[in-house]
Amino acid sequence: MLFQWCGGLAWTRREYGLALQAAETGRIGCGFITWKLDEDASALDWLLDLAPAQRPRAVLLSFGDPGPYAARIRRSGAALICQVQRLEPLPQAVQAGAQVIVAQGAEAGGHGMNALDGRATMTLVPEFADWLAAHAPETLLLAAGGIGDGRGLAAALMLGADGALLGSRLWATAESLAAQGAKELALQTDGDGTARSPVFDILRRKDWPAPYDFRAIRNALHRHWEAQIDALRAAPDAARAVYEAGVQAGDYGAAHATVGEVVGLVHDLPGAAGLITRIDRQARALLR
Incomplete structure (x- = not known):
């Protein structure tokens, strides 16, 4: 379970508490907007100070320099995931100790790199894959932006990603809190x-x-x-x-x-588990 933080400490305490109650396995991840942490990191501090069994298993940082927060995240035992939109900041994320890199193309919904500087997922992913193969082959790579079915997942894997991060497609599911x-x-x-x-x-x-x-x-x-x-x-x-x-x-x-x-590939509002199964089956069939 992964949620992106846009609120403050009180919001994080409430939402994370609800997530702990709902999660059967306790395997929860928490995402932060990095430039917002530069203004106030109290929510991250609170999470990392929890008892070990309650701490997030993974922390995703996006939109800024992960360096000031990376060491503490790793010391907490959480995996560090960094979302990156261009090649230039990729070495910074790897040097900070990211175990997973998310290559976010400009096709993605919500916040991302602007039209002037943004990159398409189709070219961003293989360029990231090549760089990681040469400099940090143990680092996992996820593709994000424009992936909504098994074709997109299969394409991401063929481009060199280890998996995909889905946003908009899971937004359009029965469980989603979107209106x-x-x-x-x-x-x-x-x-x-x-x-x-x-x-x-x-x-x-x-x-x-x-x-x-x-x-x-x-x-x-x-x-x-x-x-x-x-x-x-x-x-x-x-x-x-x-x-x-x-x-x-x-x-x-x-x-x-x-x-x-x-959104052009969204034709229904299924349950999230059924959707993931459908995407997985379609991708496996295409990759045979």
């Missing part, structure tokens, strides 16, 4: 229907660093502002009111639905 209206919209949206920009971060008051932005379904509110980013930053109040009213009403012409380009 039902957002999931149903995803079923009606093809792969042309998403966009990566800072629009929804501005509307949600999320002050992300410049290299990163946010992919979601390209709705009417996004289309209105996507070519007026500077104007939106300068005077966001009216647009925020429209957005917040949309969230309140479940109106996805204004509210965001966080999903990547793989």
Whole structure:
């Protein structure tokens, strides 16, 4: 079980406690936005100070330098997973002691590298695989971004990955906490229907660093502002009111639905376990 931290210490205590109650095996992983840790690492400190049996088995860091946190994570006994969007920061993550690297392509939903600097999963994964084979062959590699079925998993393995990290496809499952209206919209949206920009971060008051932005379904509110980013930053109040009213009403012409380009391969909302079995079987059949 893996969840990404976007809140503070109180949020982490509550959500991690619920995860411990729900997990039959106690094998829980916890993800952190690294640049947010630079502002406040109290949630990570709390997790790593738990009794050994309650600590996360893995910690995923993404969007920033993992170095200041890596040694303590490893000393806690947790596996360190680092998500990386370009080749340049890959050596930094390996030197920090990452046991698993996630190569996140710009096709991914939610936060990722912006359109100017982002890389496609198809080229990022084999380049990472080659670098790791030459410099850190014991480090595992996962592909992320645009993988939604067994074809994508098989392709990732053929490109040199050891596995895949699925986000959007598992977002569109029965167990997902995403709003039902957002999931149903995803079923009606093809792969042309998403966009990566800072629009929804501005509307949600999320002050992300410049290299990163946010992919979601390209709705009417996004289309209105996507070519007026500077104007939106300068005077966001009216647009925020429209957005917040949309969230309140479940109106996805204004509210965001966080999903990547793989949305075009999402045609149902199955249970997560059944979906993983289906993806595994399809990939195995293709790789025979």
